[in-house]
Amino acid sequence: MNQFRLYLQRHRKDERGATLIFVAVAMSLLLPFTLALSLEIGQDTVVNRSLQNSADAGALDGARYLNVSPDVVSTIAGEAAQRNYPGVSYSVQQGSWSSGAGFTSSTTCEATASCTAVKVTTAAGVKHLFEAGNSSLSKSSIATVSAQAGFSIGTYLASISTSQSATLNALLGALGTSVNLTAVGYEGLANTSVTVQQLITASAGVLTPSNALTTSLTGAQWDSFLTSAVTTAASGLSCGASPVPYPCTAETQLSTLSHSINASTSATLCQLVSVNGSSCAGGTLTASALDASINVLQTLTTEAELANGSNGLNLNTILNLGLAGATLTTSLVAPAKVAYGPVGTTAETSQVNVSIALDVLNLGVLDIPITAADGVATLAALPCNNNIMSSMTLDAYTTALSTSITLLGSPVGTVTANAAPNTALTYTTVPPTTATATAGTNPQTIGTTTPTLSISLGGLNLGALGLVGVLLEAVISGLVSTLDSGLGPVLQALGVNVGGAQVAALSANCSGVQLVG
Secondary structure (H helix, E strand, O other): OHHHHHHHHHHOOOOOOHHHHHHHHHHHHHHHHHHHHHHHHHHHHHHHHHHHHHHHHHHHHHHOOOOOOHHHHHHHHHHHHHHHOOOOEEEEEEEEEEOOOEEEEOHHHHHOOOOOEEEEEEEEEEEOOOOOOEEEEEEEEEEEEOOEEEEEEOOOOOOOOHHHHHHHHHHHHHHEOOOOOOHHHHHHHHOOEEEHHHHHHHOOOOOOOOOOOOOEEEHHHHHHHHHHHHHHHHHOOOOOOOOOOHHHHHHHHHHHHHOOEOOOOEEEHHHOOEEOOOOOOOOOOOOOHHHOEEEHHHHHHHHHHHHHOOOEEEHHHHHOOOOOOEEEEEEEEEOOEEEEEEOOOEEEOOEEEEEEEEEEOOOEEEEEEEEOOOEEEEEEEOOEEOOEEOOEEEEEEEOOEEEEEEEOOEEEEEEEEOOOOOEEEEEOOOOOOHHHHHHOOOOEEEOOOOOOOEEEEOOOOHHHHOHHHHHHHHHHHHHHHHHHHHHHHHHHHOOOOOOOEEEEEEEEEOOOEEEOO
């Protein structure tokens, strides 16, 4: 008996295994409730996801009809919502949307077909699985229709003349050694554009919507893709027609160029195109941005300016000055820009430094530095009816230019050019055509068609140099007079606009829709 008592005392506090019994009992009681709660949450999650998909589809489909036929927006949006969630309850509101105020419904804009946003709310009742009653779930989605346009400022050439061909050949010589295109060829290049998507397709996988802006390629690679894109565009045209369509002429000229282009200077597409003010930070381009147009000649001249670096062009040959020591050097500070985006999008012209060096009577170098004034264009208005552009308004202006002429390092005069004031430019036809270019309706020029410089002397006391000073002043005056009358076309051919700028409306998309909330 004592031994049995001792055994009980030794094992009285040993409760191993008791916890397992309590857990098993608790789980048997809690498991049904846990499973029920999980099923309820899972069911609500599935329904919420379906409701959101239904609302998104309804908002996107309805937004496409906001400025086409507002009276069918509710029907279109409802049908889309029902297709994605049969039997769902929904409501549709039209109005406007802003990032600050959000969505504001309006029956007034609905009556005038001026609404810019549609809100779709979907709802469904969910029956509880393990208790009596139902829960009501709802989701909403807001979509906007945002008209977008593509435009350029600064380097789009409205007209090509034989006198400009010499300058352009000299400039494009930086891309190869045997560039010799005719004025007709340049006209074809100047009036042909390709879209970013066409460039991506022509690259055969090298470019994608996510890397197109930031991929650095050589001039030869860009021109290969450009030629392929233009060839594809020309294949759908009747190149035997008279007059020959511009893309057909451009294809012929690009094929000629491709045999001589050997430039290895690298550039990214964002140096040629600004999409919604892109800072070249990357990111995937939207479907609308892929429609942005790039002018062929603008692309070639920008590449040439990059490749040219500090090399000078023979200004004597271009202007026939009769001087062996006349050279012109261009230095690209910021490339020409094409912008694509909604109202408020801004594009700024290239700012090009141009230096003209003249060896005067072997006494020293007359240096005339010219910095092209900045030009800015902003998409101010893009009204659309039935998803078709009725007009486009671009506000554009340039800043003033003032620079100093020096001889032997001392100032002898100044060069000035007046700024073009802010001007509202209206376009009714995009992209530019031969007729609109001839009429000056697209592209349009602010300032003067050919940049005009105002040059004055008087900085250096040439009279103190006696007869040499008199001769020197006569020579400088004569050269300045020649430059004043002949430099404008040269600078225009180079894409440098002094005191003025050319602004072209390239494309318009009135049916772009996106979810905003």
